[in-house]
Amino acid sequence: MVLETLNPMHYITSLVPDTMPVATVPILILMCFLFLIWNHEDSSIPGPGYCMGIGPLISHGRFLWMGVGNACNYYNKTYGEFVRVWISGEETFIISK
Numbered sequence: 001m002v003l004e005t006l007n008p009m010h011y012i013t014s015l016v017p018d019t020m021p022v023a024t025v026p027i028l029i030l031m032c033f034l035f036l037i038w039n040h041e042d043s044s045i046p047g048p049g050y051c052m053g054i055g056p057l058i059s060h061g062r063f064l065w066m067g068v069g070n071a072c073n074y075y076n077k078t079y080g081e082f083v084r085v086w087i088s089g090e091e092t093f094i095i096s097k
Helices: 002-006 008-015 024-039 051-066 068-079
Strands: 082-087 090-095
Touching: 051 068, 051 082, 068 082, 068 090
Parallel strands: none
Antiparallel strands: 082 090
């Protein structure tokens, strides 16, 4: 009994219920679905997708890693002459011919 009260996991597990209420799972699924819809962005401009903030991180990382010139050439070869990317969290357009 004394060892059980001294165990810190005893206090943590006593705060968490043994089973989740039945309504919790559908509410979590609905919240995830609404979050995906909220972050979805339709754009006619080609470029890497937003994808919950992962696209801007990848494009910014590519610019840091490859440098501005090489990254611009990469995006122009991949997406065409007019491309939307993110640099430092700012939406940036690359126009080249």
